[in-house]
Amino acid sequence: MTNEVRQTCASGASGIAARETAPVPPAVLLAAGVIAISFSAIFIKWCSAPAPVIGAWRLWLSALLLSPAAWRQRHAFATLSSRDWGLLLASGGFLGLHFLFWIGSLHTTSVASSMIITALQPLFVMIGAFWAFGERTPPMGWWGVAVAMAGSALIPLGDRYQAGGALYGDLLSLLGTVAISGYLLVGQAVRSRLPSVVYNLVVFSVAALVLSLASAGAGIPLTGYPAQDWGWFVLLAVIPTLFGHALFNWLLRFVEAATISVTALGEPVGAIVLAALLLREPVRWPQVVGGLLVLTGVALYLHTIRRHPSASRA
Numbered sequence: 001m002t003n004e005v006r007q008t009c010a011s012g013a014s015g016i017a018a019r020e021t022a023p024v025p026p027a028v029l030l031a032a033g034v035i036a037i038s039f040s041a042i043f044i045k046w047c048s049a050p051a052p053v054i055g056a057w058r059l060w061l062s063a064l065l066l067s068p069a070a071w072r073q074r075h076a077f078a079t080l081s082s083r084d085w086g087l088l089l090a091s092g093g094f095l096g097l098h099f100l101f102w103i104g105s106l107h108t109t110s111v112a113s114s115m116i117i118t119a120l121q122p123l124f125v126m127i128g129a130f131w132a133f134g135e136r137t138p139p140m141g142w143w144g145v146a147v148a149m150a151g152s153a154l155i156p157l158g159d160r161y162q163a164g165g166a167l168y169g170d171l172l173s174l175l176g177t178v179a180i181s182g183y184l185l186v187g188q189a190v191r192s193r194l195p196s197v198v199y200n201l202v203v204f205s206v207a208a209l210v211l212s213l214a215s216a217g218a219g220i221p222l223t224g225y226p227a228q229d230w231g232w233f234v235l236l237a238v239i240p241t242l243f244g245h246a247l248f249n250w251l252l253r254f255v256e257a258a259t260i261s262v263t264a265l266g267e268p269v270g271a272i273v274l275a276a277l278l279l280r281e282p283v284r285w286p287q288v289v290g291g292l293l294v295l296t297g298v299a300l301y302l303h304t305i306r307r308h309p310s311a312s313r314a
Contacts (some may be wrong), residue, residue: 021210024253029247030263037244038270040236041111044103047232049225051107052215054233055099056222059208061237063201066246070201076194082191090201091187092206094179097209100214100306102176109169111275112287113155115268117173119294122300123148124181144301152292154286198247265295 047054080088104195105114130136155170183203205226215222248260268291275281 002206014051020223021061021231021254029251030255030260031134033244033247033251034266034270036247037267039182039272040240040244041106041115041257041271042274043236043240044106045275047229047236050215050218050220051103052218053220053222053225054102054103054209054236055096055313056208056211056215057230058202058236058241059096059099061233062241063204065237065242066197066201066204069197069242070195072163073195075184076198080190083095084193087186087190088202089206091183091190092203093187093210094183094186095203096207096210096214098176098179098183100176100211101172101179105172105176107169109173110279110281110287111167111279112268112272112283112291113170114173115271116155116168116287116291116294117152118177118180119268119291119298120148121177121180121184122298124178126183126301128185138304140281141301141304144297144299144304146297147300148294148297151290151295151297154290154293164178196246200246200249225249247284264294265298268295 049057102114102118126141126145143306187199187203217226248264251260272283272287272291276283296305
């Protein structure tokens with residue numbers, strides 16, 4: 001769950017004014033990106049490795065794949081101040097915590113519950129931006145927050161009878177959502193001054209190091225896993241990261257950030273459908289109703305700030 005474009009929308013940005021023409025219809029690429037990121041939760045469910053190990057190898061491998069492109073733009077590193085490096089380190093730390101908590105949630109709760117709670121991320125960014133930067137949201141945006149929060153409150157009703165600590169998994173998903181919001185907020189200033197590939201390389205590497213240290217601290221080895229798990233590590237790095245989030249970043253050249261942000265709301269829906277088909281996970285009525293309310297509330301919020309971008313600044 002590392003979708004940077006949601007941050008752009010949450011901070012009131014409307015995207016690039018003059019856009020290029022995409023070589024492929026953007027709608028096709030947006031649909032492909034949603035499908036790609038929807039597989040993230042499925043691959044994690046199929047992987048038997050512990051949460052910090054999955055997160056560490058996903059990010060190490062993603063950073064490795066991004067290295068050639070980042071090397072071609074290495075001059076960008078010379079523009080960074082010591083404060084910028086501090087923000088990058090903090091941003092990467094929050095990203096590491098996000099993967100630690102969110103992947104852990106998928107080991108104890110359903111894909112539906114975990115993904116619905118994670119969909120609240122733009123709202124946490126909004127709240128954090130209000131307290132940290134004094135950014136304002138129009139009243140209709142707050143109605144979106146209220147609707148989404150009401151929907152999220154229904155999730156525990158569907159999980160209270162599920163064995164295996166589902167409520168604990170819901171809490172981990174919530175903590176992961178707070179962490180990814182911190183990642184977006186802290187990295188907001190420096191990200192705008194760096195090429196996306198360079199920013200991602202640094203924060204992915206920092207987050208991978210955080211997860212590697214967490215594994216070492218818990219006495220969990222980073223190696224010795226079956227070949228099947230290594231296959232999931234690679235697929236996580238390639239499909240949801242490069243063909244999902246990196247594709248969305250590239251599409252900012254052709255479509256508005258708000259369009260990508262709303263499209264990315266398809267991830268919980270896609271993940272839930274895939275979980276029902278591939279994992280045979282049941283979807284209970286509180287998850288259906290709560291999920292619809294969460295997605296409606298978040299969509300209302302994103303629509304509001306898209307119509308009133310200047311209102312997000314005090």
